[in-house]
Each structure stands twice: as structure tokens, then as C-alpha cells.
Amino acid sequence: MSERAERAAALVRPDVRELSLYSLDQVDARFKLDQNEAPWDLPRSLKREALARLASLAWSEYPDFHTDRLRRLIAEHHDWPMDGVLVSNGSSELLTTVLEAVVRPGQEVLICDPSFSPYRMFVARAAGVPLHLPPAPGLGLQTDELLVEIERDPTRPVILCTPNNPTGAAADPATVERIARSLDAALLLDNAYGEFCRHDYRPLVRANPNVILFRTLSKAWSLGGVRLGYLLAAPELVAQLIKVKLVYNVGHASAVIGEVALEHADRFPRRVAVVRARREQWAAMLREFDFEVFDSEANFLLARHARCSEIRDGLAAAGVLVRDVSRYPGLRNCMRIGIGAGPALRTTRQALAGMLASTSGGRT
Numbered sequence: 001m002s003e004r005a006e007r008a009a010a011l012v013r014p015d016v017r018e019l020s021l022y023s024l025d026q027v028d029a030r031f032k033l034d035q036n037e038a039p040w041d042l043p044r045s046l047k048r049e050a051l052a053r054l055a056s057l058a059w060s061e062y063p064d065f066h067t068d069r070l071r072r073l074i075a076e077h078h079d080w081p082m083d084g085v086l087v088s089n090g091s092s093e094l095l096t097t098v099l100e101a102v103v104r105p106g107q108e109v110l111i112c113d114p115s116f117s118p119y120r121m122f123v124a125r126a127a128g129v130p131l132h133l134p135p136a137p138g139l140g141l142q143t144d145e146l147l148v149e150i151e152r153d154p155t156r157p158v159i160l161c162t163p164n165n166p167t168g169a170a171a172d173p174a175t176v177e178r179i180a181r182s183l184d185a186a187l188l189l190d191n192a193y194g195e196f197c198r199h200d201y202r203p204l205v206r207a208n209p210n211v212i213l214f215r216t217l218s219k220a221w222s223l224g225g226v227r228l229g230y231l232l233a234a235p236e237l238v239a240q241l242i243k244v245k246l247v248y249n250v251g252h253a254s255a256v257i258g259e260v261a262l263e264h265a266d267r268f269p270r271r272v273a274v275v276r277a278r279r280e281q282w283a284a285m286l287r288e289f290d291f292e293v294f295d296s297e298a299n300f301l302l303a304r305h306a307r308c309s310e311i312r313d314g315l316a317a318a319g320v321l322v323r324d325v326s327r328y329p330g331l332r333n334c335m336r337i338g339i340g341a342g343p344a345l346r347t348t349r350q351a352l353a354g355m356l357a358s359t360s361g362g363r364t
Contacts, residue, residue: 030319033338038222050260067250073262083235091216091229099126102186110158114328135330141171154184161190166325166336168296180208193298195220209234228258300338308333318351
């Protein structure tokens with residue numbers, strides 16, 4: 001590193017300098033199954049409605065300070081108090097906002113591995129210290145280990161991703177409630193894939209004022225490119241969190257598109273049902289080629305194969321992108337595969353058949 005680069009880097013906190021850059025190469029492909037996106041775009045009729053509404057607004061004027069109309073629609077959708085809703089430019093922004101509000105400088109934050117890798121960065125932004133619990137056998141939630149850590153110091157916040165990214169595993173509500181009741185700190189429940197999951201964690205938020213539920217419109221609502229996330233929490237807690245939310249953090253375009261989607265919420269459950277049914281088809285297809293496929297409650301599957309890197313590259317050559325997660329703790333030879341529509345399934349099957357003529361000896 002040059003002297004100039006060293007001087008520039010020295011301006012940044014040491015814990016931030018030690019972070020790795022979170023990035024993903026943007027590659028053109030017919031089927032992008034590497035980012036857990038919806039397999040279908042927003043319906044054209046809703047796009048036209050949103051564009052017409054957006055055109056009628058004065059773009060020279062700032063948006064609603066707290067995005068109250070969108071908050072109200074989210075509250076109605078979940079039968080939740082509007083004062084218990086916060087909206088943001090993606091749920092990741094909300095996670096960082098909450099951590100900055102609840103983490104004391106130098107305080108540990110408990111995270112169960114493997115999990116969404118940017119959590120480390122989110123905690124660092126809050127000047128906290130991430131404490132990662134190692135993966136459990138079978139990649140389920142490390143309930144006993146987590147409870148032991150909580151008993152040692154119950155004042156440390158916990159980030160719990162359920163359904164988990166990248167495993168797809170979901171914690172049962174009774175276990176989550178046990179964790180919440182053991183804590184004298186915030187439980188940040190990242191529920192980005194909640195629509196695809198059989199568990200409903202919203203009653204836990206009503207019963208436990210330390211539980212904060214994070215959701216997104218990126219997945220089930222086909223709005224990944226719009227960047228809209230929200231949280232549900234006790235109104236008394238949101239009254240404090242809203243003080244540190246970034247000002248004007250959701251622009252006219254995102255707010256209007258989110259409003260139109262929620263006004264037509266009845267259009268989306270069928271899409272979710274199709275993805276859940278396709279999930280079983282994808283799992284069965286992968287097992288035909290001797291993948292170890294983990295149970296998933298999300299819109300993706302975690303699959304293991306001894307020839308992981310070769311398969312990833314072969315699928316990319318066939319126009320199918322999957323996410324290699326083999327460097328995550330406990331995920332050697334694993335890839336994460338988004339649930340694509342029928343053409344993606346057929347193309348993937350054909351590509352795998354060409355690569356894996358024999359189905360013996362694939363697992364590790």
C-alpha cells in the first residue's frame with residue numbers, strides 16, 4: 001500500500017478497516033438464481049399504475065418525512081399499530097439503524113453462524129463487537145449454545161435470521177420466544193423470507209417488547225430493485241428508533257411503488273404458493289443428481305455436492321447463476337440456489353444431466 005493510501009485508510013476506524021467488502025459480481029445470465037430474487041417481475045398493470053401516480057407528484061419536493069402513507073398500508077396489511085411500523089431503504093438499512101440505537105460502543109452482539117455475512121459490517125457500524133456462534137450439526141439453530149451465552153450476559157443484543165440465509169432453516173416460534181424471554185436486550189428477528197415460511201413470528205412481537213421483526217418487499221413482492229424494507233415492533237420502541245432513522249430515507253418512487261403493491265396485496269399470495277410448490281420440485285430434482293439438499297422455509301435451497309465449484313461454473317456456462325457459499329462456516333461444498341420458474345428448472349436439470357452422468361459418489 002502506498003503512503004497516500006495508508007494515510008487515507010488511517011482516517012477510518014481500525015475495526016472498519018478489518019472488514020471484508022461485501023460484493024457480488026454482476027453477470028448477465030438468462031436465469032439469476034444467485035440473489036434470492038422473485039422469479040417474476042411486478043405485474044405490468046401495477047407498474048403502469050405506479051408510474052402514473054409518480055408522474056403526478058412534484059419531484060422538486062421532498063417526500064413524506066416518515067413515509068406515513070406506506071407505514072399505514074403496512075400496518076393495515078399486518079393488523080398492526082401504525083406507530084409500531086418503520087419503513088426504510090431496504091431492511092438492511094433498518095437493521096443498521098436499530099443496532100446503532102441499541103448497541104453500546106464495544107458491546108458484543110450475538111450472531112448464529114452460518115448467517116447473512118453483512119451482519120458483521122452492520123455491528124461494526126454500530127461500534128459493536130460481533131460474537132459468532134459456530135454452526136451446529138445439521139445446520140439448525142444453536143439453541144443450547146445461544147441460551148448459555150445469554151445466561152452469561154443477557155444484556156447483549158441478538159441477531160437471529162429466520163428463515164436463515166443461506167441455509168433456509170427456520171426456528172420454531174416456541175424456541176424464539178424462549179430466547180426472547182431470556183434476554184434483557186433486543187432480539188433482532190430478520191424475517192426477510194417470512195412469506196415463504198410456515199411460522200408466523202408476529203405474535204411474539206406483540207407478547208415481547210424486546211423483539212423486533214424485520215421484513216422486506218424485495219422477495220415475495222417482486223421489488224428487489226426498489227429497495228423497501230420495514231420493521232414491526234412495539235410502538236413504544238419505535239417511538240425511540242424513529243429518532244435515529246435517516247431523514248427522508250425513502251424517496252417518492254420507492255414509496256409510491258410500495259403503496260401500489262400493498263393496495264393490491266391480494267395479487268401476491270398465489271405467487272408465494274407457486275414458489276413454495278416449486279421449492280419441493282427443485283429439491284427433488286437436485287436429489288436426483290445426488291445433492292444433499294437441506295430443508296428450507298425460504299425461496300431458495302442450500303445444496304451440497306463434492307463437485308460444487310465445477311457445477312457452479314457449468315451452470316453459469318448454461319446461463320444459470322447460483323451462489324457459491326462454500327466459504328461460509330460449516331458450508332463446505334455448498335451452493336445456494338434460488339427457486340426459479342419452470343424454464344429455469346428445466347435448464348438446470350439439463351445442464352446437471354450433462355455434467356453428472358453418474359449419480360454415485362456426489363456427497364461428502
